[in-house]
Every structure is written in C-alpha cells, then in structure tokens.
Amino acid sequence: MxxxxxxxxxxxxxxxxxxxxxxxxxxxxxxxxxxxxxxxxxxxxxxxxxxxxxxxxxxxxxxxxxxxxxxxxxxxxxxxSALGRSLKTQRTGSIGLVVGEITDPFCAELAAGVLACARTLGEHVLLDAAHDDPAREAEIVDRLVEQRVDGIIAIPTGHGDRWRAAMRAGVAVVFADRAPAELPEIPSVLADDAAGVRSAVEYLAGLGHRRIGFLGTTAPGAAPGTDAGVREATFRTALAERGLAPEEDLVVRARPSRDSAFAAAAGLLQRRPDLTAVLAATHLLGEAAVLVARELDLRIPADVSIVMVDDVPWAELCDPPLTAVARPGRDMGYRACEVLLRDPARRERGRPVVLPTELVIRGSCGPRTGMPGGAARSARTR
Amino acid sequence: MxxxxxxxxxxxxxxxxxxxxxxxxxxxxxxxxxxxxxxxxxxxxxxxxxxxxxxxxxxxxxxxxxxxxxxxxxxxxxxxSALGRSLKTQRTGSIGLVVGEITDPFCAELAAGVLACARTLGEHVLLDAAHDDPAREAEIVDRLVEQRVDGIIAIPTGHGDRWRAAMRAGVAVVFADRAPAELPEIPSVLADDAAGVRSAVEYLAGLGHRRIGFLGTTAPGAAPGTDAGVREATFRTALAERGLAPEEDLVVRARPSRDSAFAAAAGLLQRRPDLTAVLAATHLLGEAAVLVARELDLRIPADVSIVMVDDVPWAELCDPPLTAVARPGRDMGYRACEVLLRDPARRERGRPVVLPTELVIRGSCGPRTGMPGGAARSARTR
DNA sequence: CCGCTGTATGGAATCGTTTCCATCCTGGTG
DNA sequence: CACCAGGATGGAAACGATTCCATACAGCGG
The missing domain is CATH 1.10.260.40 (lambda repressor-like DNA-binding domains)
Structure with a gap:
C-alpha cells in the first residue's frame, strides 16, 4: 500500500x-x-x-x-468522528433505552416519547429489549455501561444490584412506568395507576356492578412500588371504600404472556359466571378477556362489562369499542428523557414524577343487567 | 484536585x-x-x-x-470503554435502524427482528424514526455516519443522494420493506407484496366479488420498486387476469395518516355503494375501512368484505376478525440484519431477498350477496 | 558454553478528536 | 518608537483502548 x-x-x-x-x-x-x-x-x-x-x-x-x-x-x-470526540469529551451523546418488548404498544409509545425528546436534545438512542428477563436486563445494562452512554432510561424488571452498579459506574438512570421499591434513590416517571384503577372501579360500581373480577399480573411478593402491586392493591381498596368486600376468588393473576393471560381470563369467566364486570390490569389481559367472552358467547356489555388498563389503538376498533384507562406512554417517555438529561436537580431528590391517567369511556360497559343471569349464562357456558 | x-x-x-x-x-x-x-x-x-x-x-x-x-x-x-476500543479497531459494534414510526406495529415487528439478530451477533442498535420525512431521514443518516455505525438498516423514504453518501463514507446499508428503484446497488429485504395482493384479489374474486375497491397509498409517480407501486399495480394486474376491468373510480389513495386514510375510505364507500369488497393496502387503511363501514352501518362481511395488507394484532380482535395478508415483519428485520452483518457476498450482487406473505383468512369476507344491494344500501348511506 | 526457540511481558505508537498553551503578528497607545 | 493587548494560529498532550515490537529469561540441543 x-x-x-x-x-x-x-x-x-x-x-x-x-x-x-x-x-x-x-x-x-x-x-x-x-x-x-x-x-x-x-x-x-x-x-x-x-x-x-x-x-x-x-x-x-x-x-x-x-x-x-x-x-x-x-x-x-x-x-x-463521534468516537474521537466522545473519547476526548467523555460524553457520547447517546442514551440507552431498555424496554420489555418493542412490539408492545405501550413500550413503543414510551420509546416514541424518548426518541422525540432525545432528538430535540441532540442525543442518540440505543434500544434494547429485556423481555422481562432480569438476566437479560443485567447484560444489556452492562453493555450500555461499556458503551459509556450518558444515561439509561428503563422499564425495570430485575433487582437492584445491576442498577446500582450502573450508577456507581457514573451512568445516570431514570426508571419509567415502574419503580422498584428497593431502589428509591433512582428517579422515576410513573403513571398514576392508582387513580386510574380507582376511577375504573368507581365507574363500574356507579353502573351498579357488585361482583367485579380483576385480572392482574403475577407479582406475589410485589413491592408496593411495582405497578402490579399498585393496581391490585388499589382495586381492593377502591372496592372496600365502596363497601364491596373483595372476594379472593374474583382476583386472578397471569404471567405477561398471551397464553397465560388467556388462561387466566378463561378461568375467571368460567369459574364465576355470576360476575358482571371485569377489570383487566393490562392490555394483554383485556385482549384475553374480550376473546374469552366472545368464545363463551358472552355479549359485551350486556352480559359482562370490561374495562382495561392501557388504551391501545385496537381498543377503538374492538366491537364494542373498549373502555380503558389511558396511560400517557409517550409523555412518560418524553418526561423520563427530560429528567435524565436536563433536570439533574430532580434526579437528586428522589420523588417520582407522576403523570395523570384518564378513563376513556367507550362502549364496553353497561349497567348491571337487572337479572344477574347466572342461570342463563351458566347454560351458555359450555 | x-x-x-x-x-x-x-x-x-x-x-x-x-x-x-x-x-x-x-x-x-x-x-x-x-x-x-x-x-x-x-x-x-x-x-x-x-x-x-x-x-x-x-x-x-x-x-x-x-x-x-x-x-x-x-x-x-x-x-x-467501548470508545477506546472502537477508536482503535475502527468498529463500533453498533448498527443504525431507521424506521418510519416505532409505534407502527409493522415497524415495531421489524425492529424486534433486528434486535433479535443484533443480539445474537453482539451488536448494538441505534434507533431513530424518520416519520416519512426525507429531510429527517437524511439528517438521521448523517448522524449515524458520524457515529461510525458498522451499518444501517432502513425502511427508506427519501431519495438516493444521502444513501449514496453514506455508502461512500464506508457504511454498509440494507433496505427493508422498501427498495427505491433508483438505488439498485443497495441490497434489500422485501416481502412478496405482489403475491400477497394477488392472493387477496383471487380470494375475493373467488367469493364472487366483481366490484372491488382498492385503498392505496399516495405515490403517484411511484417507482415500480416501491411498495405503493407494487401493491396497486398488482391489484390491477390481478383483476385484469380475472377478466375484471379495473375501474379507475374504485382505486383511491391516501397519505399515510389516520385522517387521510379515513377520508379516503369514507370517500370510496360513500361514492360507490355498489362495491361489495375492499382491499386495503396498509393496516391504517384497513382500520379506516372498518371504522367507516361501521359508521355507515355496513355489515362486515354481509354488506362489504374487507381484506387488508399487514396482519396486525388487532385484526384478530376485530369483530369480525379481519382477513389479512400477513407480512413477516420480524423475519424481514432479522434477515436484513443478517445480510448486513454476515452476508457481504449477498450485499455485493444486488438481488433483493424476498420473503413470502400469507393470506390469513378470518371472518371479514363473505360471498357476494345475491342482491347487489345498491338500493338498500344507498338508503342506509346518509 | 553458545546460540536458538518460544513463552511472558512491558513500552510505545496509534486511532481521531478537543483543548491548553505558546507563538506570531497587527494595530493602537503612551 | 517601544510596548502591549489581543486576534489568529499551530503544536502537542490528553482521552482509553489494541497491537506491534523489543526484551528478558528459561530450557535445550549441539
């Protein structure tokens, strides 16, 4: 040469x-x-x-x-070359984004918000999906630290060690959507799930429903900070406040997979033909509830009313359109990015940013049918 | 100090x-x-x-x-530090991924495929969304080149100049889902849209439909390589092969936004109450068709049959579930990443990789109703 | 006893920037 | 005319890795 x-x-x-x-x-x-x-x-x-x-x-x-x-x-x-510059300036101009699964509509919304904010601030976004696997999450965080990202935004799934290690390595971290209680020192941007669930329960109760089923996610020993814990706990509290003793039998949990969600919904609706409404804690569970209801020939909302948490695009396309608790995924992403990059003050004092939810009323809930319909329905049910 | x-x-x-x-x-x-x-x-x-x-x-x-x-x-x-290493080795171990909009289910699937493959090869993924804006796309590509990514996977929207500049800068590029005809030298991974549209047309024709509407995307002077061009062209060809002269009036185009899609669908269905089936070229258009049909009190499939290209999750939740041409978004992403990173041979000779589509038959199509229903339906329509 | 092979090791150059600091020069002021 | 402020400029030292090359030493055959 x-x-x-x-x-x-x-x-x-x-x-x-x-x-x-x-x-x-x-x-x-x-x-x-x-x-x-x-x-x-x-x-x-x-x-x-x-x-x-x-x-x-x-x-x-x-x-x-x-x-x-x-x-x-x-x-x-x-x-x-950004390499030379980053090496010298000790800033890479890119942040890591760790979601559960990018095809999940909520994660995608959140990612869109992060992208929008990152763009205005001139930052790049390194994306990866942890698939709800703590080991995978840990590995991703490790690699992001190696890449010397300026910060990480994550929907966390794993335990605290790896996150603490990241912070020790000098990488700023902001949690979105979930905030493990064991890591109170890491700032977070959350949706006001409690208010959302509460409004849903009150709406259903206001329509006259007494036996309301709850489809939740598995997190048995879930810390109170976790979304799973919050939604289920709020469901119980809200019922109790209304004087409706929550029956243990009406609360069912599923793992975050389509199959598990479907099984849970099928179990609930078959076991308790007397319930008149269902509150699904995630869109996967809402989807399962709709499919199971259809399979069991239950009319929505005549036979069973359905509300779900997370307003995804298909909620409007459903027949009838689904009433849902909208959570501002995009705003949460945007806000998390802002907190990470331009709000170090807030990063210090650790109170989470909580964004409001909204109950979007569509056509999937109706007044409790005069005749509880236990007989009629059990006839239809298999 | x-x-x-x-x-x-x-x-x-x-x-x-x-x-x-x-x-x-x-x-x-x-x-x-x-x-x-x-x-x-x-x-x-x-x-x-x-x-x-x-x-x-x-x-x-x-x-x-x-x-x-x-x-x-x-x-x-x-x-x-990856910075030091990258500077010395001249490889960053990260690739750029440029999609239209990450909240679009198809883009998200594709991204998931890229992530999966990148993970197995130990590469990072820098994600950005161009929002169908060539200027934005150009800027993103510029910045990715500055970051010295090892390669770029893109659903391209803009003209060739910027892509050629990227290649001149030594960055490998692979297109996914679309391949501008003006850039035949850049390898691509596509879905067999032609076969998909053809199978949909044949399916509808087989059910007896004669007047089939087409909801396409605007790309008037679209090069043949573009998906827009391919789908519409194939629609005409397939009709012609069946001896059905395509009426210009039955082909409507929309820009890729919800509003535009809705307007197009509303226009088509109101203007031509005599059509008995609609083929929507994208999931946005399919969504619009369903909503418009519902608004006009057209029953699916009794009054109008609907098929759309792109099988998105809500297709199954629709009532009735929507028949759709499934395109392997995830596989396309995975494959594109493979071509980019471990198949330089294929990158040389520029024949695109074409992955098969599949017509997923659900409940949104029925035989042409005996009575064309022009009278009855025009009565319902407004 | 000499030279050779091969393992184990450290020094220094390199990658492409930014940035500190020294130098040079010009024009204005005392 | 000497002096100085300050604008323009270039050299060189980081930044954190990899990698080439030289060195040191042990073992061994001749």
Missing part, C-alpha cells in the same frame, strides 16, 4: 485515497477510508486546531481561513 | 479515586471516575498490554498473572 501525492491547487494531499490490491490480486482499485481532521487540515493548509475551531465555532478564526477549511471539508466529504 | 496514594497490599494505587471539593465548597467527598485499563495495570502491577491480553484472551499469559489481573478488574469494577 502506498500513498500518492495530490496534484491539486494546494500541492497538498487530495485526501485519504489509497491504492490497494483487491482480493483477487488482479485489478487494483482505489480504496478510500473516511477523511480525518488531519486530512482536512493538510488540504486547507492549516493546523488541526484551526479545523476544530471552525467546525465547533469555539475560537477566533479569520474569514479567509474559515472559508478554506469549509471548502476542504466539502471536497473531502469530511464528517467528524 | 489531588491523587492520594493507595495503601493496600501491593503498594500501588487503590484505583482512580480522587478528592474534589464539592460545589458548596464546604464538605469534601471522594469522587470516583470510571477505572481505566491503566488503573487495572497499576493495581495488578503489570503492563497495560498484559491486561488487554487477559481480557481479550489474545496472547499468552501466565496463570498467576491472569489471576492478579482478574482480581484487580473485580476490585476496581473495571469495564473496558
């Missing part, structure tokens, strides 16, 4: 073009690597410091020099 | 701990920056080269030394 001199007007290099024998050893073709700041400096006949000054607009540069540099930049199609 | 000597067993440094006056100037607290390979070397009393050898397993190292190094690594919680 040999460098060839540039024969242009400046007498300097024409750029970083080199000649190199191709693999077959027969034809030779020019191979160009990306131009560096040195190439630009050489071509513009200035020092690298001057090029840097022109490009970053930091120091004083004479107009003539600036023009020469910019021309060289254009001619060489020079793009400064 | 002052370094303090480590007083441990080795007599070396205890790590990169420094003392620094805090902002208020009152309390002094230890501030630790991330350990570097030098800190490890010092602590293990070896050279940096040896540390590197231990960690990358490249050269010969005596067991005793290896143990000392590993201990130092543990004690300092050392994580090699």
């Amino acid at each position: 040999e460098t060839i001199p540039y024969s242009g007007d400046m007498g300097g290099w024409g750029g970083p073009v080199r000649w190199e024998a191709s693999a077959d050893g027969v034809c030779e073709r020019p191979v160009s690597r990306a131009a560096t700041i040195k190439d630009v400096a050489r071509r513009a006949e200035v020092g690298v410091a001057t090029v840097s000054r022109v490009l970053s607009g930091s120091g004083p540069v004479s107009p003539a020099t600036r023009e020469r540099v910019l021309r060289a930049v254009r001619e060489l199609e020079y793009r400064p | 002052e370094t303090i000597p480590y007083s441990g067993d080795m007599g070396g440094w205890g790590g990169p701990v420094r003392w620094e006056a805090s902002a208020d100037g009152v309390c002094e607290r230890p501030v630790s920056r991330a350990a570097t390979i030098k800190d490890v070397a010092r602590r293990a009393e070896v050279g940096v080269a040896t540390v590197s050898r231990v960690l990358s397993g490249s050269g010969p190292v005596s067991p005793a030394t290896r143990e000392r190094v590993l201990r130092a690594v543990r004690e300092l919680e050392y994580r090699p």
Whole structure:
C-alpha cells in the first residue's frame, strides 16, 4: 500500500485515497477510508486546531481561513468522528433505552416519547429489549455501561444490584412506568395507576356492578412500588371504600404472556359466571378477556362489562369499542428523557414524577343487567 | 484536585479515586471516575498490554498473572470503554435502524427482528424514526455516519443522494420493506407484496366479488420498486387476469395518516355503494375501512368484505376478525440484519431477498350477496 | 558454553478528536 | 518608537483502548 501525492491547487494531499490490491490480486482499485481532521487540515493548509475551531465555532478564526477549511471539508466529504470526540469529551451523546418488548404498544409509545425528546436534545438512542428477563436486563445494562452512554432510561424488571452498579459506574438512570421499591434513590416517571384503577372501579360500581373480577399480573411478593402491586392493591381498596368486600376468588393473576393471560381470563369467566364486570390490569389481559367472552358467547356489555388498563389503538376498533384507562406512554417517555438529561436537580431528590391517567369511556360497559343471569349464562357456558 | 496514594497490599494505587471539593465548597467527598485499563495495570502491577491480553484472551499469559489481573478488574469494577476500543479497531459494534414510526406495529415487528439478530451477533442498535420525512431521514443518516455505525438498516423514504453518501463514507446499508428503484446497488429485504395482493384479489374474486375497491397509498409517480407501486399495480394486474376491468373510480389513495386514510375510505364507500369488497393496502387503511363501514352501518362481511395488507394484532380482535395478508415483519428485520452483518457476498450482487406473505383468512369476507344491494344500501348511506 | 526457540511481558505508537498553551503578528497607545 | 493587548494560529498532550515490537529469561540441543 502506498500513498500518492495530490496534484491539486494546494500541492497538498487530495485526501485519504489509497491504492490497494483487491482480493483477487488482479485489478487494483482505489480504496478510500473516511477523511480525518488531519486530512482536512493538510488540504486547507492549516493546523488541526484551526479545523476544530471552525467546525465547533469555539475560537477566533479569520474569514479567509474559515472559508478554506469549509471548502476542504466539502471536497473531502469530511464528517467528524463521534468516537474521537466522545473519547476526548467523555460524553457520547447517546442514551440507552431498555424496554420489555418493542412490539408492545405501550413500550413503543414510551420509546416514541424518548426518541422525540432525545432528538430535540441532540442525543442518540440505543434500544434494547429485556423481555422481562432480569438476566437479560443485567447484560444489556452492562453493555450500555461499556458503551459509556450518558444515561439509561428503563422499564425495570430485575433487582437492584445491576442498577446500582450502573450508577456507581457514573451512568445516570431514570426508571419509567415502574419503580422498584428497593431502589428509591433512582428517579422515576410513573403513571398514576392508582387513580386510574380507582376511577375504573368507581365507574363500574356507579353502573351498579357488585361482583367485579380483576385480572392482574403475577407479582406475589410485589413491592408496593411495582405497578402490579399498585393496581391490585388499589382495586381492593377502591372496592372496600365502596363497601364491596373483595372476594379472593374474583382476583386472578397471569404471567405477561398471551397464553397465560388467556388462561387466566378463561378461568375467571368460567369459574364465576355470576360476575358482571371485569377489570383487566393490562392490555394483554383485556385482549384475553374480550376473546374469552366472545368464545363463551358472552355479549359485551350486556352480559359482562370490561374495562382495561392501557388504551391501545385496537381498543377503538374492538366491537364494542373498549373502555380503558389511558396511560400517557409517550409523555412518560418524553418526561423520563427530560429528567435524565436536563433536570439533574430532580434526579437528586428522589420523588417520582407522576403523570395523570384518564378513563376513556367507550362502549364496553353497561349497567348491571337487572337479572344477574347466572342461570342463563351458566347454560351458555359450555 | 489531588491523587492520594493507595495503601493496600501491593503498594500501588487503590484505583482512580480522587478528592474534589464539592460545589458548596464546604464538605469534601471522594469522587470516583470510571477505572481505566491503566488503573487495572497499576493495581495488578503489570503492563497495560498484559491486561488487554487477559481480557481479550489474545496472547499468552501466565496463570498467576491472569489471576492478579482478574482480581484487580473485580476490585476496581473495571469495564473496558467501548470508545477506546472502537477508536482503535475502527468498529463500533453498533448498527443504525431507521424506521418510519416505532409505534407502527409493522415497524415495531421489524425492529424486534433486528434486535433479535443484533443480539445474537453482539451488536448494538441505534434507533431513530424518520416519520416519512426525507429531510429527517437524511439528517438521521448523517448522524449515524458520524457515529461510525458498522451499518444501517432502513425502511427508506427519501431519495438516493444521502444513501449514496453514506455508502461512500464506508457504511454498509440494507433496505427493508422498501427498495427505491433508483438505488439498485443497495441490497434489500422485501416481502412478496405482489403475491400477497394477488392472493387477496383471487380470494375475493373467488367469493364472487366483481366490484372491488382498492385503498392505496399516495405515490403517484411511484417507482415500480416501491411498495405503493407494487401493491396497486398488482391489484390491477390481478383483476385484469380475472377478466375484471379495473375501474379507475374504485382505486383511491391516501397519505399515510389516520385522517387521510379515513377520508379516503369514507370517500370510496360513500361514492360507490355498489362495491361489495375492499382491499386495503396498509393496516391504517384497513382500520379506516372498518371504522367507516361501521359508521355507515355496513355489515362486515354481509354488506362489504374487507381484506387488508399487514396482519396486525388487532385484526384478530376485530369483530369480525379481519382477513389479512400477513407480512413477516420480524423475519424481514432479522434477515436484513443478517445480510448486513454476515452476508457481504449477498450485499455485493444486488438481488433483493424476498420473503413470502400469507393470506390469513378470518371472518371479514363473505360471498357476494345475491342482491347487489345498491338500493338498500344507498338508503342506509346518509 | 553458545546460540536458538518460544513463552511472558512491558513500552510505545496509534486511532481521531478537543483543548491548553505558546507563538506570531497587527494595530493602537503612551 | 517601544510596548502591549489581543486576534489568529499551530503544536502537542490528553482521552482509553489494541497491537506491534523489543526484551528478558528459561530450557535445550549441539
């Protein structure tokens, strides 16, 4: 390999073009690597410091020099390498985003919010999905730390150790949607799930429903901070406040998979044909409830009313359209990114940011049918 | 700022701990920056080269030394910086992924496929959304080039210049889902949309439908390579093959927004109450068709049959469940990533990878109703 | 006893930036 | 005319890894 001199007007290099024998050893073709700041400096006949000054607009540069540099930049199609800069400045300009599963509509909304905010702040987003697997989450966080991201936004699933290690490594962390109680020192952006569930229960109770089923997520020893814990706990509290003793039998939990959700919904609706309403704690569970109701020939809302937490696009397409507790996924993502990047003050004192939810009333809930319908329904049920 | 000597067993440094006056100037607290390979070397009393050898397993190292190094690594919680490594090796280990909108279910599926493949190959994924805006896309590509990503996977929207510039900068590019005809040199992974549309048309024709509406996307001068062009063109061809002259009036195009899709669907169904089936070219258009049909009190499939391209989760939840042409979004993402990272041969010869589609038959299509129903329906319509 | 092979190791160059600092020069002021 | 402020500029030192190369030493055959 040999460098060839540039024969242009400046007498300097024409750029970083080199000649190199191709693999077959027969034809030779020019191979160009990306131009560096040195190439630009050489071509513009200035020092690298001057090029840097022109490009970053930091120091004083004479107009003539600036023009020469910019021309060289254009001619060489020079793009400064973020690697060199990051190494020197100790900031990469990118943040990590760890969600459960990007195809989940809520995660996707949240990601969209993060992307929107990151874009306005000029940051890149490194995305990965942990699939609710703490080990995978830990590995992802490890790799993000290696990448020296400026910060991490996560819907956390695992235990605290890895997150604490990340913070010790100097990476800022903000949780979204969930906040493990064992990590109170890490700031978080949450939805007001309690208010959402409460409004749903009150709405159903207001329609006259007395026996309301709850489809929740498995988190038996769930800390109070967890969404699973909050929703179920609030469900019980809200019922109690209304003077409705919650029957243990009406609360069913499922793992976060379609199959498990379906099984849970089927179990609940078959076991308790006397219930007149169901509150699903996630959109997966809502989906399962709808499908099971359809399978059992239960009319919505005539036979059973359904509300679910998470307003996903299909809620409107359902027949009837589904009443849902809308949680501001996009806003949460945006806010989390803001807290991470431009609100270190809030990062210090650890109170979570809580965004409001909204009960979106559509057509899936009706007044409790005059005739409880236990007989009629048990006839239909298998 | 002052370094303090480590007083441990080795007599070396205890790590990169420094003392620094805090902002208020009152309390002094230890501030630790991330350990570097030098800190490890010092602590293990070896050279940096040896540390590197231990960690990358490249050269010969005596067991005793290896143990000392590993201990130092543990004690300092050392994580090699990807920046330093990337700068030296000229590979960042990350790829860019440019989609239209991450909340779009198809984009999300594709992204999931890319993530899955990237994970198996140890690559990171930098995600951004171009929102169908060529200018935004161009800016994103520019920034990805600055980041020196190893490659880019994109659902392209803009013109060729920027992509060619990226390739000139040495970044490999693979297109997914769409392949601008003006860039035949860039490899691509596509769905067999033609076969999908054809099977849908044949299915509808087989059910007896003669007047089939088409809801497509705007791309008037769309190059044949574009999905918009392919779907519409195939629709016409397939009709013609069946001896059904396509009426211009039955083909409507919309921009890729909910409003535009809704307007298009409403226009079509109101203007042509005589049509008995609709083929929607995207899931947004399918959604619009369903909502409009519901609004016009058209029963599906009794009054109008609906098929759409793209099988999204809500298709199954619709009532009736929607017949759809499933396109393997996840597989396309996975494959695109494979082509990008481990199939340079395929990258050379530019034939696109085409993955099969599948017509998923559900309940939204029925035989053409005996009575065309023009009278009855026009009565219902407004 | 000499030279050779091969393992174990450390020093130093390199990757592409930013930025500190020294130098040079110009024009204004005493 | 000497001096100085300050604008323009270039050299060189980081930043944190990898990797080439030189060195040191042990074992061994001739």
